[in-house]
Amino acid sequence: MAVSRDEIKVGETRERVVAEDLKRTQIVQYAGASGDFNPLHTDQEFAVGSAGYPGVFAHGMLTMGMTGRVLTEWFGRENLLRFGVRFKAQVWPGDTLTVTATVEDITAGDHGPVAEVSLRTVNQDGVEVVAGTAAARLDGPA
Structure with a gap:
């Protein structure tokens, strides 16, 4: 109503x-639910080493x-x-x-x-x- x-x-x-x-767990759960496994959201080493961010971040x-x-x-x-x-x-x-x-x-x-x-x-x-x-x-x- x-x-x-x-x-x-x-x-x-x-x-x-x-x-x-x-929590990072919530971000990873969202990746699974949405099918969006962009490493910026799921891979700490990639987010820091390759992309220059301080870590993974939420979608x-x-x-x-x-x-x-x-x-x-x-x-x-x-x-x-x-x-x-x-x-x-x-x-x-x-x-x-x-x-x-x-x-x-x-x-x-x-x-x-x-x-x-x-x-x-x-x-x-x-x-x-x-x-x-x-x-x-x-x-x-x-």
């Missing part, structure tokens, strides 16, 4: 920690997926109309990620009201790692 138009207002936010002390799509949990928990996945992000910085093992979602506008969609949402995911140091937008269908009159 969608969030009712009467239950939400412009400026309303939701904040959630979506990863605490991200952007893993970070996007964790960010999206705020949307699906708030609006329900069946009501998500659009979700897009920009990857701003690497996510490293040990990072803690916090997502803030803010209702920027409520517009009239083809089938009723739509919440336009901005998203910001930061690590434990306040560094923005993902910025995005989404739209979610609401119940009720526009």
Whole structure:
């Protein structure tokens, strides 16, 4: 069931920690689930020696997926109309990620009201790692 138009207002936010002390195991599990075995995410020696990074780092799509949990928990996945992000910085093992979602506008969609949402995911140091937008269908009159 969608969030009712009467239950939400412009400026309303939701904040959630979506990863605490991200483990390399979680990154490797995502590689297996997604089929993306890029050595930047799975091979410490390659990431350091060949690519010059301090170590392996999370897939952007893993970070996007964790960010999206705020949307699906708030609006329900069946009501998500659009979700897009920009990857701003690497996510490293040990990072803690916090997502803030803010209702920027409520517009009239083809089938009723739509919440336009901005998203910001930061690590434990306040560094923005993902910025995005989404739209979610609401119940009720526009």
